[in-house]
Amino acid sequence: MGEFGLIDLLAKMAGGGDERLLIGIGDDAAAWQGDDSIQLASVDSFIQGVHYNPAITPWQEAGWKALAVKLSDIAAMGGIPRYALVSLALPTDTEVDDVKNLYTGMLKLAKQYGVTIIGGDISNAPLVAISITILGSSPTKQILTRAAAQPGEMVAVTGRLGAAAAGLEVLSKGRKLDPEAATRLKNAFLHPTPRIAEGRLLVEQGVKTAIDISDGLIADLGQICKASQVGARIEVERVPVEPTVKTAFSERALELALSGGEDYELLFTASAEVVDKVKKAASCPVTAIGEITAGELVTLVDKQGNPFKLDRAGWEHFTNR
Ligand SMILES: [Mg+2]
Numbered sequence: 001m002g003e004f005g006l007i008d009l010l011a012k013m014a015g016g017g018d019e020r021l022l023i024g025i026g027d028d029a030a031a032w033q034g035d036d037s038i039q040l041a042s043v044d045s046f047i048q049g050v051h052y053n054p055a056i057t058p059w060q061e062a063g064w065k066a067l068a069v070k071l072s073d074i075a076a077m078g079g080i081p082r083y084a085l086v087s088l089a090l091p092t093d094t095e096v097d098d099v100k101n102l103y104t105g106m107l108k109l110a111k112q113y114g115v116t117i118i119g120g121d122i123s124n125a126p127l128v129a130i131s132i133t134i135l136g137s138s139p140t141k142q143i144l145t146r147a148a149a150q151p152g153e154m155v156a157v158t159g160r161l162g163a164a165a166a167g168l169e170v171l172s173k174g175r176k177l178d179p180e181a182a183t184r185l186k187n188a189f190l191h192p193t194p195r196i197a198e199g200r201l202l203v204e205q206g207v208k209t210a211i212d213i214s215d216g217l218i219a220d221l222g223q224i225c226k227a228s229q230v231g232a233r234i235e236v237e238r239v240p241v242e243p244t245v246k247t248a249f250s251e252r253a254l255e256l257a258l259s260g261g262e263d264y265e266l267l268f269t270a271s272a273e274v275v276d277k278v279k280k281a282a283s284c285p286v287t288a289i290g291e292i293t294a295g296e297l298v299t300l301v302d303k304q305g306n307p308f309k310l311d312r313a314g315w316e317h318f319t320n321r
Contacts, residue, residue, distance in 0.1 A: 007025065007026070010025070011024070011025035011026055020032045020033045020034075022038065022143070023143075023145055026146070026227065027077070027145055027146050027147070027227070028042060028073040028074075028076035028077055028146070028211060028212060029041060029042035029073050029074060029076070029077045029079070029134075029136070030042065031077060031138075031143055034137070037137050037138060037139065038079075038137060038138040038141070038143055039135070039136075039137050040074055040077050040079045040134075040135065040136040040137060040138065040143070041133065041134065041135050041136075042070060042073045042074065042133070042134050043070075043131065043132065043133040043134070044066075044069055044070055044073070044131070044132060045129055045130070045131040046062065046065065046066035046069065046129070046130040046131070046132070047127065047128070047129045047130075048127040048128040048129065049127055052065065053172070054128070056168070056171045056172055057190060058101070059098045059099075059101035059102045059105065060101045060102065060104050060105035060108075061105055061190040061191065062102060062105065062128075062130065063101070063102040063103060063104065063105030063106035063107075063109075063130070064105035064106060064108060064109050064190070064191055065105075065190065065191075065192065066106065066130040066132055067084060067106045067109050067110060067115070067132055067134075068109055068191075068192045068193070068194050068264065069132075069192075069214065069264070070084065070132045070133075070134035071109070071113055071115070071134065071194035071196060072192070072194040072195065072212040072214065072264040073134065073212060074134055074136040074194075074196070074199070075194045075195045075196045075198065075199035075212060075266060076144060076199060076210050076211050076212035076266060077136070077138070077143050077144050077145075077199070077210075078138060078142065078143050078144040078199045078200060078202055078203035078207075078210070079136040079137060079138045079143060079199065080114075080136055080137060080138070080139060080196065080200070081113055081114075081115045081134050081135075081136040081194075081196065082114075082115065082116070082135055082136050082137060083115065083116055083117075083118045083134075083135040084110065084115055084116070084117045084118070084132055084133065084134050084135070085117075085118060085119045085120045085132070085133040085135075086106070086117055086119075086120035086130070086131075086132050087120045087121050087122075087123075087129075087130075087131040087132075087133075088102075088120065088121070088122045088123070088128075088129070088130055088131075089122075089123050089124070089125035089127075089128065089129035089130075089131075090122065090123075090124065090125065090128055091124070091125065091126060091127065091128065092124055094128070102130070113194070113196060115134075138203070139200075140203060140204075142203050142208075143203065144199065144202060144203060144207065144208065144209065144210040144268070145208065145209060145210075145227070146209065146210075146211050146223055146224050146227035146228065147209070147227040147228050148208040148209040148228060148269075149209040149224050149225070149227075149228035149230050149232075149269040149292045150228075150230070150269070150292060151230055151231075151292050151293055151294045152271075152291065152292065153209075153269040153270055153271060153291065153292040154269065154270060154271070154272050154275045154288045154290070154291055154292075155221065155232055155234065155267070155268075155269050155288070155289055155290045155291060155292060156267075156268055156269070156270070156275045156278070156286055156287060156288045156289065157213070157217070157239075157240065157265055157266070157267050157268075157286070157287055157289055158195055158198050158265045158266045158268075158282065158284050158285070158286055159195070159240070159263070159265040159284050159285060160240045160241065160242040160243070160257075160265075160285060161213070161217060161239060161240060161241060161242060161256075161257035161258075161260070161263050161265060162241050162242045162245040162249075162253055162254075162256040162257035162260055162263070163184070163185055163188035163189075163242040163244065163245055163263065164188045164189045164192060164260060164261065164262035164263045164264075165189075165216075165256040165257075165259075165260020165261060165262065165263075166185045166188070166189075166242070166244070166245045166248060166249055166253075166256050166260070167185035167186045167187070167188045167189030167190070168189045168260075168262070169249075169256075170182050170185050170186055170189075171186055171189060171190075175248075177248050181244045181247065181248050184244050185244060185245070185248070188242070188263070189262065192262060192263070192264040193264070194212075194264060195212070195264065195265060195266045195284075197283075198266055198282060198284060199266060201278060201281055201282055202266065202268055202270075202278060204281075205270075205274055205277045205278045205281060206270065206274050206277075207268050207269075207270045207274060207278065208269075208270070209224060209228065209268055209269040209270070210266050210267065210268035210269075211223055211224050211266075211267050211268075212264055212265070212266055212267070213261065213262075213263050213264060213265045213266070213267055214261060214262060214264065215261045216258065216259040216260055216261035217234075217239065217257065217258050217259070217267065218234075218258050218259050218298060218300070218310065219259065219261070220267055221234070221267060221298055222298050224267070224269065225292075225296055225297075225298055226296065228269075228292075229296060230292050230293065230294065230295075230296065231292070231293040231294060231295040231296050231297045231298060231299070232290055232291065232292050232293060232297075232298045232299070233290050233291055233293050233298075233299050233301060234289050234290035234298065234299070234300050234301070235289060235290050235301055235302070235303070236254060236258065236300050236301070236302060236308045237302060237303050238287065238288065238289045238290065239254065239257050239258060239287075239289050240257075240285060240287040240289075241253050241254060241256075241257040242257070245257065255310065258300070258310055259310060269292050272288070275288050
């Protein structure tokens with residue numbers, strides 16, 4: 001059935017919400033109309049052996065990443081993260097220093113983004129599981145959703161892609177690179193930066209549709225297309241591949257950028273005019289890479305408009321990394 005099929009099944013069982021609910025199951029975060037502003041909430045588990053491998057991701061980095069992933073989901077809604085609840089499952093032989101390191105990593109990121117950890121719980125389990133609930137809000141009446149893309153809009157992305165997946169390969173396969181490049185790629189994998197300011201900027205410039213790139217550009221674009229009931233056509237040569245990845249992985253760089261995942265950049269759709277405004281106002285690169293089409297297929301084309309073949313279209317989270 002897979003992760004996404006199961007989510008669909010459970011969303012059907014849970015049914016609709018109440019009249020204040022704006023967005024329920026199936027987006028980066030849930031959204032509801034609070035008394036003064038739109039409120040946002042989202043939860044994720046970061047599990048040893050499933051979402052991370054402790055030999056690659058030490059305790060501090062695991063703490064940073066587990067929270068960064070949640071902040072990124074609030075960024076994808078155009079919101080501001082406020083509070084986090086942290087639920088830890090730990091093997092009985094876990095050292096106190098390890099848990100302190102976990103919190104050190106988490107708190108470094110939390111402080112940077114003005115997020116306060118306000119609760120949670122600790123229980124025993126055979127493996128480490130870090131489950132974080134993030135609460136946020138939107139300072140304006142608009143938020144971003146996956147479900148508002150329209151045929152004819154451009155597809156655009158913040159930043160550059162492929163560095164996190166390349167970093168994972170450097171860490172897991174011990175691939176030899178020049179030390180500076182290796183450090184940059186490893187850091188992209190271990191310390192992703194959520195695009196909170198950029199998410200806000202998208203809302204301010206009139207963007208309605210966005211997702212954060214967690215599973216890979218193609219897979220996450222597929223989520224926008226599914227939610228919006230549209231298709232997309234991506235010109236692969238326009239995809240902004242991180243230069244270090246190009247140098248180090250040459251012919252595989254594009255594949256890492258298209259399907260690698262964990263870059264936590266924002267993928268959005270908007271009119272050409274709005275994309276241009278975002279580009280001018282953003283402090284990071286913003287690149288148009290294709291357009292939204294009718295139908296529900298994501299197609300990849302090369303410069304000449306010929307179909308571009310890709311072996312793996314992103315992944316679901318049932319692999320050991
Ligand atoms: Mg997301």
